[in-house]
Amino acid sequence: MLRHYLALLVLCFTLPLHAADLTIDTGHGARVWTSAQLLARADAQPVTIPDDVAFHRTMRYRAVPLAALLPGLAPDDRLQFVASDGFAVDIPAAVILDQGHAQAWLAVEDPQQPWPLLPGNKGHAGPFYVVWTHPAVAKISSEQWPYQLARIQRTQAIAERFPATAPQASVPANSPVRHGYMVFQRTCFACHTLNGEGDAQMGPDLNIPHSPTEYLSAAMLRAFIRNPQSLHRWPQAKMTGFPTQASLSDADLDTLLAYLTYMSQHKVQH
Template sequence: MRVRSLCLFVLMLALPLHAADLIIDTGHGTRTWTTAQLLARPDLQNVTIPIDVAFGRTMHYRAVPLRALLAGLQPGDHLQFVASDGFSADIPATILLNQQGAEAWLAIEDPKQPWPSLPNNKGDAGPFYVVWTRPAAAAIGTEQWPYQLVRIQPTQDVATRFPATAPATSVPANSEIRHGYAVFQRTCFACHTLNGQGDAHMGPDLNIPHNPTEYLSDTLLRAFIRNPQSLRRWPEGKMSGFPTQQSLSDADLNAVIAYLHYMAQRKSAH
């Protein structure tokens, strides 16, 4: 028994602690990549991210160009990035296929050189993390840097999949409400549902039973979105906020609040 236990212990030591699988489906068949396979790819590179969204500082990664893993992806497609903690981000293919500005990379955590823990007790970013070089070139938002990634899969646009989140067709295309809906999709919808619809399960629903515009003034709501801890001190809170103009401009912030005000009058119990 002691010999068997010793063998099991030695085997556990030999196994990589952070190795994992990443499932990728672009609608043309599913491929599962292991950590070892990704780290062995010939297009693996050293990538430096000067202002990393998750860590808040310069980070260095072993990474592969994400578009190289997305066989068959077309400009009109949408992909959903699913994390192990319930985070979900939809990213249009036009951004991912862009080769003249922002570029997406899949950072792979090497089990022999694990990444540091995330700040504010948020756990680990590995084993896979989508990072961007030159993100400002395509106005990449902070919610388009999904970490703890486990799956990439095809999806439809948000309004088609979740019609109870969309403004009425009578709302003009150039209105602040539609602008706010677009901002909502790339920021809030990565963690929250609205009218009971959405894929993410990290935060509460933002319309039922109550919309935040119903119990917070616009001034307090702006402050909360910029820095959640400014309203309610909670060390365990997961929402990091959008403190800078680069992460969320004042115009975008005003637009998403306008959208929330509008949706407060369009509650649905789906």
């Protein structure tokens, strides 16, 4: 009995810990990639990220250019990145295809050399993680670095999929509310729903029953978005802030609050 137990224990320690599959569907048929297949690709290469969003330090990965994994993608397409923990974010294809500026990479965890745990008791980032080189050039937000990635798929524009999140047609195209809606999609919609609509399952709805603009002052809400721990000191909290101008400028933050304030007057109950 002891011998069998020891053999099982050795097997557990020798098996890959985080081997998994990644499904990619750009509308031309779904393709499932394994960690081993991605790591063995000819274009897989070492990539150094000086200020990694998830780990908050320099990280080195084995990674594949993300655009190389997305056949038939057009600049006006949108892609949805879905993580195993319920996080979901949309990224315009144009940003990924424009490799002359910021470049997106799919970092692939080697089961034999697992990544460290995320700081702040936030678990594990593997086995797939979208990282960026030169992200500030394209104003890539911290939400556009999805980890624990399970699926990438082409999708419709958010306003088409979730019309209750969009400002009414009467709102001018150059309104701060419309710009704030774009900022909301880039920064908030990855974790939150609004008016009961959205794919994410991590955070509360930002409009029903109450918008945060209804119970927090503008100054307090700005401080919270920059650093959630400034309002609620909670070590287990999952929300990460947007402390830098690179990820969320003051001007963009102002328009985000304008959008949330506007939507607080346009609640939709499902």
